[in-house]
Amino acid sequence: MQNYLEDRLQITDLMTAWIHRDLGQWDQLLNVAHPDGTIEITWFKGLFSDFVKGSQRMGTSDFRTKHLIGNPVVTFNGDRAIVETNAVIIGENQKLDLGCAVHNRFYDMVEKRDGKWKIFKRQTIYDMGTFTFPQGPVDVDRDAVASYPREYAPLAYMLEKSGFPLQGKFATRGDALEQKMRADAATWLAQ
Known part of the structure; x- marks a missing residue:
């Protein structure tokens, strides 16, 4: 049986590298995915490199986010792995005086290429969310x-x-x- 301890450490560092997005460290964020890596989240679907550009635009908007990242659960098959990581997305729009906290799980397909683990495909499963009111309650459009x-x-x-x-x-x-995402990832992992 292969010992994946060093690989687990690299993948854990890869998952927690999401802090680079929160800090606006775009070159470092770009380095967490392979050049052909993709991402599918609420506001973006496409190449990871284009996501970084979109994140730069978001970083200059009224909407700010912070991600609290948990420890990943990793399933290996050689130089491929499926990684599921609990996270909380905290968002705030100061102009709207409104915030949110959404619990999700990043669901990543990662590959080791040239000795380095990077994201090949990132998706998200959303578990629950709530509004926050930094300065007190404000009206939201319930419909x-x-x-x-x-x-x-x-x-x-x-x-x-x-x-x-x-x-x-x-x-x-x-x-x-979620079931389809898991089935597709299992097929990819087995290849």
């Missing part, structure tokens, strides 16, 4: 909030109001999209 899946409705609402529209529907805890 607009209700148009999104409950698990990520606060984040979706804030993204839309901040000029970052959703890019489709996303997996939520236990739904068919």
